[in-house]
Amino acid sequence: MTTINNNNQPLEKLNIFSLKGVQMKTFHITWLTFFFCFFAWFGIAPLMPLVSESLHLTKAQKGNAAIAAVSATIIARLIIGRLTDKYGPRKVYTWLLILCSFPVMCIGLANDYTSFLLFRLGIGVIGASFVLTQFHTSVMFTPNIKGTANAVAGGWGNTGGGATQIIMPLIAAGLVGAGWVSTEESWRYAMIIPGVLLLLMAWLYWKYTKDTPAGNFDELPGHQAAKKENTFMLAVKDYRTWVLTIAYAACFGVEITVDNFAASYFHDDYKATLIFAGLLASLFGWLNIFARALGGVVSDKVGKRWGFNGKVSFLAILLLLEGAGIMIFSNAGSLVLAITMMFFFGLCLKMANGATYSIVPFVNPKAVGSVAGIVGAGGNAGAMLIGFLFKSMSYAAAFLYLGAGVLVAGIVVLTVRLMSKRVIESKVVSSEEISEAAAA
Secondary structure (H helix, E strand, O other): OOOOOOOOOOEOOOOOOOOOHHHHHHHHHHHHHHHHHHHHHOOOHHHHHHHHHHHOOOHHHHHHHHHHHHHHHHHHHHHHHHHHHHHOHHHHHHHHHHHHHHHHHHHHHOOOHHHHHHHHHHHHHHHHHHHHHHHHHHHHEOHHHHHHHHHHHHHHHHOHHHHHHHHHHHHHHHHHHOOOOOOOOHHHHHOHHHHHHHHHHHHHHHHHOOOEOOEOHHHOOOHHHHHHOOHHHHHHOOHHHHHHHHHHHHHHHHHHHHHHHHHHHHHHHHOOOHHHHHHHHHHHHHHHHOHHHHHHHHHHHHHHHHHHHHHHHHHHHHHHHHHHHHHHHHOOOOHHHHHHHHHHHHHHHHHHHHHHHHHHHHOOHHHHHHHHHHHHHHHHHHHHHHHHHHHHOOHHHHHHHHHHHHHHHHHHHHHOOOOOOOOOOHHHOOOOHHHHHOOO
């Protein structure tokens, strides 16, 4: 197959070194925007020792703040998915970035636990950016490459969670070193930086992207009729949406949990230094550079050979391996084995993220945003529930039960068939169906 050169059509090939055409410009702006959204979302996490000392937070209060950051995203992703189907990713993403920049920049105004919790809740809304990223990437590429494009964009964006673990403490330290603020107050001013970056990305997104290769939603014929269709209910009524929601809770939900608790686990259970424990947690996040993309690439190749159900089977296998790896990790006994297993289950987990969203665009092409929103919300719902698990028992026990839960999720995905008469394999969906569905 030759690459489509028509600038009004989805691309059949992902050339990551290209900025030619609205498709590749949108791809690069989308993943970069998502990177800074993730950076802002978890920017306060590595600064929590300073926050805790400044606001005199207890362990339970810090746990509640972490839960608030992911729980707000659940509702936000559901809403953003429907809004994206209706108004297009360009408008919705721009407004999301502008609105969320305020709690990010203003969290430094918090003077007690309650106000800090409310700001953390507000910041959590930025997690809905993932839905927009996956939708926008989906409409820019043809079915044979959607999984790869979605996984690369999502994976590179997710590395913002790893980058923030290193960069935000450096920003705070730089402010102190310059003599502008005290160490105790540095976290308040450091958070202004990611908020400003969100505003910058809002401008870039509005100026240089389009909703689809054929143009913005308002320019497409039949768009007003499309606005009246309840795409959210189309997604809700499809059982495949909920199976994928369970799957995403078992992979992305676990990823957020590890981001929040890995450093503490290595420090408390294996007596690693704070710096080394933080480095390990950061490296887990940086796996996203290639692992999520690898999941999407392999899923696309599996789908090409074995069809839609091949993609589903591949996802189930990844979840089963992830669950087994977490269970071994929970009782590793030695730091070397624990690190090894973290990288093993982390690889499976992040590949499962990519594999899940290589399936999402084919559930219902008329409701890509709503399906992506519900499945994405499932990831955060999983993280919220897992957060309560880690609050109620030791880290080792929590990881053991978590691994068992992921195994169950893998079995569910493997046994529940996602195939329907309408979608048997990914190549059945025409190269323009999702773009046309947005306007018809």
